[in-house]
Amino acid sequence: MISMLEGSKAVAEAVRLCRPNLVCAYPITPQTHIVEELSRMVADGRLHAGYVLAESEFGAASIVLGGSAVGGRTYTATSSQGLLLMTEVMFNIAGLRLPVVMTCANRAVSAPINIWNDQQDAVSIRDSGWIQLFVEDNQEAIDTHIQAFKIAEQSMIPVMVCMDGYVLTHTLEPVEVPEQEKVDNFLPPYNPSYRLDPNDPFTMGSMVGPDAYMETRYNMHNDMMDARLLIERVARDYEAEFGRWHGGLVETYDMEGADLVLVSMGSLLGTMRDATDELRREGLKVGLLKIRCFRPFPINAVHDAIKDIEVVGVIEKDISLGLEGTLCSEMRSAFCGEESPDISSFVMGLGGRDITVDEIKQVARDLANNPSCRVEFRGLNEELIRGDEH
Amino acid sequence: MEREGRIINLMEPGHTGCAGCGQAIAARLVIRAAGSNVIVANATGCLEVYTTTYPRSAWEVPWIHSLFENPAAVASGIEACLKAMGRYDGIKVIAQAGDGGTADIGIGCLSGMFERRHDILYVCYDNEGYMNTGYQRSSLTPFGARTTTSPSGALSWGNVTRKKNMPLIAVAHGVPYVATATPAEPRDLMRKVQKALQIEGPKYLHILVPCVPGWGYESEETLELARLAVETGLFPVFEIEKGVITKIRKPKERKPVEAYLRPQKRFAHLFQPGNEHLIVEMQQIADENLAIESGPAVLYGTGGVAKELENEEEEIPPKAGSGG
Numbered sequence: 001m002i003s004m005l006e007g008s009k010a011v012a013e014a015v016r017l018c019r020p021n022l023v024c025a026y027p028i029t030p031q032t033h034i035v036e037e038l039s040r041m042v043a044d045g046r047l048h049a050g051y052v053l054a055e056s057e058f059g060a061a062s063i064v065l066g067g068s069a070v071g072g073r074t075y076t077a078t079s080s081q082g083l084l085l086m087t088e089v090m091f092n093i094a095g096l097r098l099p100v101v102m103t104c105a106n107r108a109v110s111a112p113i114n115i116w117n118d119q120q121d122a123v124s125i126r127d128s129g130w131i132q133l134f135v136e137d138n139q140e141a142i143d144t145h146i147q148a149f150k151i152a153e154q155s156m157i158p159v160m161v162c163m164d165g166y167v168l169t170h171t172l173e174p175v176e177v178p179e180q181e182k183v184d185n186f187l188p189p190y191n192p193s194y195r196l197d198p199n200d201p202f203t204m205g206s207m208v209g210p211d212a213y214m215e216t217r218y219n220m221h222n223d224m225m226d227a228r229l230l231i232e233r234v235a236r237d238y239e240a241e242f243g244r245w246h247g248g249l250v251e252t253y254d255m256e257g258a259d260l261v262l263v264s265m266g267s268l269l270g271t272m273r274d275a276t277d278e279l280r281r282e283g284l285k286v287g288l289l290k291i292r293c294f295r296p297f298p299i300n301a302v303h304d305a306i307k308d309i310e311v312v313g314v315i316e317k318d319i320s321l322g323l324e325g326t327l328c329s330e331m332r333s334a335f336c337g338e339e340s341p342d343i344s345s346f347v348m349g350l351g352g353r354d355i356t357v358d359e360i361k362q363v364a365r366d367l368a369n370n371p372s373c374r375v376e377f378r379g380l381n382e383e384l385i386r387g388d389e390h
Numbered sequence: 391m392e393r394e395g396r397i398i399n400l401m402e403p404g405h406t407g408c409a410g411c412g413q414a415i416a417a418r419l420v421i422r423a424a425g426s427n428v429i430v431a432n433a434t435g436c437l438e439v440y441t442t443t444y445p446r447s448a449w450e451v452p453w454i455h456s457l458f459e460n461p462a463a464v465a466s467g468i469e470a471c472l473k474a475m476g477r478y479d480g481i482k483v484i485a486q487a488g489d490g491g492t493a494d495i496g497i498g499c500l501s502g503m504f505e506r507r508h509d510i511l512y513v514c515y516d517n518e519g520y521m522n523t524g525y526q527r528s529s530l531t532p533f534g535a536r537t538t539t540s541p542s543g544a545l546s547w548g549n550v551t552r553k554k555n556m557p558l559i560a561v562a563h564g565v566p567y568v569a570t571a572t573p574a575e576p577r578d579l580m581r582k583v584q585k586a587l588q589i590e591g592p593k594y595l596h597i598l599v600p601c602v603p604g605w606g607y608e609s610e611e612t613l614e615l616a617r618l619a620v621e622t623g624l625f626p627v628f629e630i631e632k633g634v635i636t637k638i639r640k641p642k643e644r645k646p647v648e649a650y651l652r653p654q655k656r657f658a659h660l661f662q663p664g665n666e667h668l669i670v671e672m673q674q675i676a677d678e679n680l681a682i683e684s685g686p687a688v689l690y691g692t693g694g695v696a697k698e699l700e701n702e703e704e705e706i707p708p709k710a711g712s713g714g
Binding site: 021022024048049050052053054055056058059062063064065066067068069070071072074088089092096196197198200201202203204205206207208209212 | 426427428429431432438439442443444445447449450451452453454455456457459460463464465466467468469470471472473474475477481498499501502505506
């Protein structure tokens with residue numbers, strides 16, 4: 001059945017269908033509607049879960065960590081500053097191999113304080129050991145959350161589902177909320193092989209010295225790399241069960257005979273699809289590469305998708321200050337030791353600045369005229385820039 | 391207790407704690423009193439390091455260490471999730487940390503645990519400083535103590551602040567059972583653990599644990615120093631139930647603070663000429679502690695401030711001095 005749902009409510013419905021034992025969060029814009037809706041479900045008896053009101057995001061992450069350690073299916077959601085405050089716990093959750101699932105309602109990071117959308121928050125903690133999946137629309141948000149619990153519990157790696165704040169969280173779209181029975185078939189109850197239990201005492205979180213720490217990290221890295229296959233497989237299984245496919249690790253669009261390819265993550269892909277359609281009609285052959293899985297980074301899939309392309313532009317809503325957009329750097333790593341396409345970084349849409357179809361088309365046209373590798377901010381207001389310091 | 395025909399300590403010997411470690415003695419008493427049907431969330435610190443250096447563990451109970459500042463939150467998640475899964479029956483949840491993990495970096499998570507009324511016993515092992523990192527000052531370091539970050543020197547006589555009053559902070563959260571103890575009185579300590587675990591809701595147990603290298607004394611003096619801390623009045627031992635002080639350990643023979651200070655290198659500078667006033671001030675702190683009487687806990691530990699207020703403003707109604 002198709003319903004008209006705000007993105008946040010759609011996510012809450014998906015989480016409810018996954019039957020979490022424990023939900024814990026701390027409110028932060030633009031994540032709030034998700035956790036409000038979940039608390040309402042608990043209050044109404046539609047969701048039978050513990051709901052803990054944390055004193056901070058740091059506390060919320062620690063609380064779901066504890067719940068996961070005793071074998072519960074746990075969920076939290078946050079954004080921006082909240083994610084950064086959770087960072088220490090996030091590394092810990094990943095290291096303890098606890099399959100927590102989180103929604104990150106992507107938002108800019110302070111200072112200056114800004115509550116609007118970009119993706120700096122999630123990108124900044126890419127090394128925490130969490131799988132990071134970016135979704136394009138609210139239907140994908142629903143479907144990816146259901147996949148996320150399965151991926152997390154099969155790999156014992158926590159999963160963060162990233163959805164653009166406001167653009168998705170506060171926007172109503174027609175979505176199909178799956179039936180409970182089908183979700184139950186797809187996602188069996190969580191039954192971990194280890195958990196804190198007085199009947200079988202077990203020490204979790206030991207002090208590990210130079211003799212074994214590195215192997216622990218190596219194992220985590222290997223498992224993260226292996227998770228690429230799992231993510232792909234779970235997406236296929238989901239398609240078989242529910243009939244919807246949003247891509248596995250990456251998805252391509254209009255690649256047939258493309259002269260250049262634009263790359264991005266998240267909701268911007270929708271706008272980019274419109275832009276490439278128009279460009280094709282105008283005679284410029286542009287393809288799209290959607291990065292759905294940012295961690296583990298799908299270097300093989302990226303390589304195969306653009307290896308025959310000469311010019312690539314990465315449009316992203318984050319900046320590694322002092323270098324370039326982070327996704328652009330990752331893209332380049334797919335061509336280590338090989339001839340690489342010219343991959344340029346276009347930093348756009350920071351702090352909620354709108355990115356229009358025309359701006360995307362202009363990026364493509366400019367790349368067609370001048371393919372050389374470069375880093376550019378687009379959509380700047382020249383009047384606000386210090387003129388003498390570039 | 392016995393498991394598979396073998397007598398076991400729930401916190402086994404063979405760990406790498408210092409000889410004479412007051413915390414190791416106290417932690418073993420706590421878990422012995424609590425029994426095996428527990429789950430323990432432990433903060434980063436000495437106890438975590440010397441009991442769980444991989445691949446060994448001293449713990450015969452399910453035990454988790456996550457971070458320095460979050461055992462209260464991890465325990466909250468454990469308790470809430472066990473309840474939600476219907477697995478809570480009979481399991482006791484204990485969170486434990488040192489003084490820095492409790493009173494400084496972890497106080498936010500602890501406050502959350504208290505106010506949400508989780509059914510958890512929180513144990514603070516107070517050795518009065520960051521001993522695991524090399525004896526730095528915490529907010530539970532006593533007045534006058536020399537630490538590696540509050541050294542004595544030409545312009546300094548060590549730590550200038552009094553101990554943060556953690557028991558009263560717990561009381562202010564409405565924690566129904568708050569108690570202090572030392573390993574010098576093991577039966578008293580274990581009784582308090584068992585009593586706490588009978589009470590539903592958050593419980594706070596604050597244990598003074600002498601630290602051989604951090605305080606600078608001989609390892610056989612641990613229990614004697616713990617005893618002297620109580621007998622001089624510098625560490626008051628009491629129970630507070632529903633906000634009312636119900637039991638206070640009144641020393642039979644009251645000792646001057648010098649008896650406690652002199653064996654410890656961290657107080658050695660207090661005995662240098664010109665520092666006599668500091669010992670006088672420490673005696674005042676001890677006298678205030680020993681003046682605690684049974685009754686509402688609101689005036690305890692206010693460092694004389696409440697008394698001064700009373701003198702200045704006679705209009706204060708009896709219950710308005712909450713928390714000092």
